[in-house]
Structures are given as structure tokens and as C-alpha cells.
Amino acid sequence: MGLGWWRLEMAAPAELEESLLWKLPLLGVSRVALQHPPEAPERRLLLAWLPESDWPAREREQLERALGPLGEPFGLALPPIRWQRQDDEDWSLSWKSHWRADPVGQRLLVLPAWLAVPEEHAGRLVIRIDPGSAFGTGSHPTTRLCMEALEALAEEREATGRGTGLQGLRVADLGCGSGILGLAALRLGAATVAAADIDPLAERATRENAALNGLGGPVEGGEGPTPLTVRQGSAEALAELLGGQAADLLLCNILAPVIEALLPCFVRLLAPGGVGLLSGLLVDQAPALERDLNVAGWQVEQRIEQDRWALLRIRTAPDVA
Numbered sequence: 001m002g003l004g005w006w007r008l009e010m011a012a013p014a015e016l017e018e019s020l021l022w023k024l025p026l027l028g029v030s031r032v033a034l035q036h037p038p039e040a041p042e043r044r045l046l047l048a049w050l051p052e053s054d055w056p057a058r059e060r061e062q063l064e065r066a067l068g069p070l071g072e073p074f075g076l077a078l079p080p081i082r083w084q085r086q087d088d089e090d091w092s093l094s095w096k097s098h099w100r101a102d103p104v105g106q107r108l109l110v111l112p113a114w115l116a117v118p119e120e121h122a123g124r125l126v127i128r129i130d131p132g133s134a135f136g137t138g139s140h141p142t143t144r145l146c147m148e149a150l151e152a153l154a155e156e157r158e159a160t161g162r163g164t165g166l167q168g169l170r171v172a173d174l175g176c177g178s179g180i181l182g183l184a185a186l187r188l189g190a191a192t193v194a195a196a197d198i199d200p201l202a203e204r205a206t207r208e209n210a211a212l213n214g215l216g217g218p219v220e221g222g223e224g225p226t227p228l229t230v231r232q233g234s235a236e237a238l239a240e241l242l243g244g245q246a247a248d249l250l251l252c253n254i255l256a257p258v259i260e261a262l263l264p265c266f267v268r269l270l271a272p273g274g275v276g277l278l279s280g281l282l283v284d285q286a287p288a289l290e291r292d293l294n295v296a297g298w299q300v301e302q303r304i305e306q307d308r309w310a311l312l313r314i315r316t317a318p319d320v321a
């Protein structure tokens with residue numbers, strides 16, 4: 001008998017989805033998928049495949065214990081985990097079968113790297129992603145909020161005659177994960193994206209996804225800046241990557257307490273008059289963060305909510321710019 005695989009199944013409440021996708025790769029589990037049934041999008045199922053030889057019963061028990069605390073910040077218990085063995089010849093096809101083309105908003109399409117663009121989505125801007133990185137595939141509400149807000153900003157700029165989409169904008173992506181938000185900004189016309197994440201696996205995922213989309217090296221003809229650059233680190237690393245010139249657009253899709261801690265750094269990352277899109281926060285966390293932003297000199301222009309999650313669009317307050 002050849003190598004077998006353990007298939008992990010568990011419910012993934014919206015509050016825990018992003019934490020699970022962050023934690024599992026750190027624990028050595030990289031083959032992860034999420035099911036979002038069209039008829040019940042609020043019912044998320046997390047699936048993962050683990051090599052049988054590397055994950056005997058004791059190791060699987062340790063994995064469950066390591067995941068347990070993820071629910072504590074939300075007052076939730078970790079849903080029960082179910083294990084099922086699969087033969088080697090079945091796992092790859094089974095894993096890939098859970099991924100589909102995912103339209104976001106009116107213009108964007110998130111597409112697993114191995115799939116062709118479906119005919120019905122031929123006119124959309126394609127962002128190719130390797131879901132194996134498990135660092136953000138567009139399915140989580142916070143990621144979708146950011147992508148839809150990027151699209152709305154592009155439409156707003158076009159309506160007011162400031163260019164096509166996000167044309168010419170320099171973008172900073174703090175906590176970039178898979179790089180999907182920066183790639184979306186580039187597809188919508190942004191000039192460059194500087195991205196940073198404290199996790200080296202996220203840095204690698206962003207670099208690889210940029211390459212998948214032809215956006216990780218010099219532009220065609222070898223002239224001009226690299227569209228997307230990425231570095232491991234937090235706000236300081238991102239400021240260095242920007243070369244001392246603050247960005248026109250700041251993307252920050254991380255948890256609310258982390259955003260709050262990073263607020264003093266925003267003035268180095270976002271130029272006066274620039275726009276910031278802050279997500280990753282629960283709806284009930286938004287008011288406190290808004291107060292902190294106002295105290296720090298930022299104006300909250302808009303709050304958008306989806307599935308208990310919120311996004312804040314910010315700009316330098318008029319008396320500060």
C-alpha cells in the first residue's frame with residue numbers, strides 16, 4: 001500500500017477562519033481548503049490533508065491541542081475535528097476539487113493557479129492564487145471587504161476624472177498574507193505595491209503569487225520599477241521598502257489589536273491625503289478603533305460591515321494634512 005493521507009474536517013466559524021488559515025501552516029499543515037456552500041455561505045467547512053507517515057495519532061492529538069486556544073479571544077470553543085484516511089492517489093484530486101473560480105465585486109476574479117478562466121468570467125481582472133499557501137484566497141469576509149473597497153475606490157477615481165482605476169497609485173500592504181490585496185490593487189491599475197509580513201511563509205507566498213501573476217519582476221521591456229516587492233517584517237520593514245516615500249494607499253487586513261498597536265507607524269506609511277483601508281476587525285471592535293484613529297489624527301470616512309466583520313476607510317484629518 002502506498003502513502004496515505006489524513007483528511008481533517010471541521011466547521012470554521014467566520015471569527016476563526018483567518019486564525020485557522022494562519023496557524024495551520026505554522027504547525028506544518030500546508031494543504032488546506034475552505035468550503036463555502038453557495039446555498040449557505042455562512043456555513044464554512046475547513047479541510048486539510050496531512051501525510052499519514054508524518055501524523056500518527058499522537059501528533060494529530062497535539063495538533064488539536066495547539067488549535068484549541070484560537071477560539072478564546074472570541075469566546076468560542078474550537079469545533080470538533082473529524083479525521084478520515086485517504087489513499088495517496090485520491091488526495092491531490094480531492095484537494096483541488098474544492099477550489100473554484102471566485103468572482104469578487106464587479107471586476108475581480110480570484111482563480112486557483114491550475115484552473116482556466118471560466119467563460120462567464122472572461123471579462124474580469126484575474127488574480128491567480130496558489131491556495132496551498134493558505135494565507136488568504138479571497139474567501140474570508142475581511143479579504144472580500146478590502147477587495148470590494150479597492151474596486152469602489154477605483155470607480156470613485158474614474159467618476160471624478162482622476163484616472164483609470166487606481167492608475168499611478170503607490171500602495172503599501174501591511175500584513176500582506178498571500179499578497180492577494182496588493183495583486184488586486186495592481187490589477188485595478190496601481191503603479192507599485194510594497195508589501196510586508198512578519199511571517200516568512202507569508203512573504204514567500206506573496207512572492208510566489210506575484211510570480212504566478214507576472215507581477216513579481218521588472219515590467220515588460222525591463223524598464224520601470226518592479227510592480228510588487230515584499231519583505232519580511234512589520235511597519236519598519238515596510239517603511240524601508242517604500243524608500244522613505246509614503247504610499248498613496250495603505251492596506252492593512254490584520255486583527256484590531258494589532259492595528260491599534262501599529263497606529264503610530266501609519267504616518268510614515270501613508271502620505272497626507274492618502275487613503276487607508278483597515279480590515280480584520282469585528283463590528284463591535286470598530287467604535288473603539290475609530291476613537292483611537294481620531295485621537296491619532298485620522299479621519300474615518302466610511303465603515304463597511306459584512307458577516308460581523310468591518311472595514312474602516314481612513315484619511316488624514318483635514319487639520320493635519
